[in-house]
Amino acid sequence: MNIGQASRATGVSTKMIRYYESVGLIRPADRTDSNYRDFGERDVRELQFIRRARDLGFSVEEIGQLLSLWRDRARPSREVKAIAQKHVADLDARVAEMQAMADALRTLAKGCAGDDRPDCPILMDLAERDGGVLRVRQKVVRSPNPVYSGVSRTRS
């Protein structure tokens, strides 16, 4: 199975398959005589695993850990659970922060007429030299992977 077929079978782009190989997430694929990558059943299953893990927002590094646990028939489920729980905590922290931002902005927008007049509590708050009335400022949390964050983009 060449890279295009593997991509269609797993929903992982050819670009990403090569990338995952280059960073060592998957082992180098076999090659045909003409130097084409040749994927087998097992490779496809690993790519599907990776795809699912990305859909759950795991970083490539976390996926590497999960993959090696997956490959190890004797792994203790404790380790898998720990990774998952840490990831859940990360997600929850980001959610809380973004909700605080959204709520602050909603409050400001509610007070803004949104018409031809220039008066606007949103700009007034941003101009507050001591941090603004709503004081949303807090720890800003950033992710190892940019999956959560952003403007529409579909994954087939």
Place this chain on the structure above:
Amino acid sequence: MNIGQASRATGVSTKMIRYYESVGLIRPADRTDSNYRDFGERDVRELQFIRRARDLGFSVEEIGQLLSLWRDRARPSREVKAIAQKHVADLDARVAEMQAMADALRTLAKGCAGDDRPDCPILMDLAERDGGVLRVRQKVVRSPNPVYSGVSRTRS
């Protein structure tokens, strides 16, 4: 006021001040004879504005729009409100997505013993070739700026 003082006065790093200048978010600062940047009151106010807007999760592009509206005494509040509301919608979409991920993982983790035994519903779900029981797969939303997303990092 040199760049270090401006940085301390606004909480924006010197690196970022130079970056904002390079991308045209702020106008080029005045220079002293020795080519040091020289910031005035107005520059400091703009940097504080930028800082506040970043704390609310606006992207540099959005901040550019907000800044130019701020500078325009006659701007219609409608435009400001539109930017804010779009940003709120973006935040809400990301929050919903991340909550779905977190909930799916929580469900899986609940069924995982987390002990020495290898059996683990989390890995089993990731291995599902048809997408897993929980089917969290959906549109993945990504942000123009990586502020929301991630692992602890503080902004002074």
Place this chain on the structure above:
DNA sequence: TTGAACCTTCCAGTCATGGGAAGGTCAAGC
């Protein structure tokens, strides 16, 4: 005069991913 604490520009890296160029390979139809 020396040294540290500034400042300057420039270049590179981050993370996961897409875009594209330049060139090799393969299969179908003529």
Place this chain on the structure above:
DNA sequence: GCTTGACCTTCCCATGACTGGAAGGTTCAA
């Protein structure tokens, strides 16, 4: 056998919003 187009290969570049560091100039106080 030859052309065509759809593949494949590697390589480099770009994204956003930063951080880090090198190499060198400036300022100020001891």
